[in-house]
Amino acid sequence: MGNRSSQVQGRQVRTEEMASTIMQECIKNCMECFQTCTSLVQHCLGMGGEHAEPFHIGVLQACSYVCETSSKLMLINSEFHSDMCRICADICIACAVDCEKLGPNDPMMKHCAEVCRRCAESCSKMAAH
Structure with missing residues (x-):
């Protein structure tokens, strides 16, 4: 029974480490x-x-504010x-779409859209945890 318990504890530690890694990545994004x-x-x-x-x-500001708040709540x-990460993902997608629409040839707008999509993906993962 002791071996089984250490296996379960080992899996739990790996799961917690994985969750921590996902959270750290999301905070960074x-x-x-x-x-x-x-x-x-x-x-x-x-x-x-x-x-x-x-x-x-307004979309840029909303995205900025919700990303800052999401990172602080995770910290x-x-x-x-x-819950905040779920909302953040939605706003990040809206911001990415708007930036792509307005600035398809502007490198800064394209970069913003990429960053927003990466953040949305990361926040969607966090919302599931």
């Missing part, structure tokens, strides 16, 4: 998305036109981090 969206606001305002319209700036291991 959320922080990168937060930084990218925050800096892109100024870029878009400088471009003017449809890039500076309230809807687009404190809040019981609400899964």
Whole structure:
């Protein structure tokens, strides 16, 4: 029975390590998305036109804020981090779609869309835990 118990404990430790790795990756992705969206606001305002319209700036800001909040909730291991990550994934996808629509030839907009999609994928994994 002792051998069985150590096998179960070993699996539990590996599962906890895997969950921790997924969380650390998600925190990193959320922080990168937060930084990218925050800096892109100024870029878009400088471009003017449809890039500076309230809807687009609002999506960038919402994405930035929710990514920052998600990372903070994961850092404190809040019981609400899964719910926030679910919302974060949805907002990140909306931001990626809007950036792709407005800036298919703009390297900064394309980069933001890639970062947002990576964050959304990571947050979707966290929401499942």
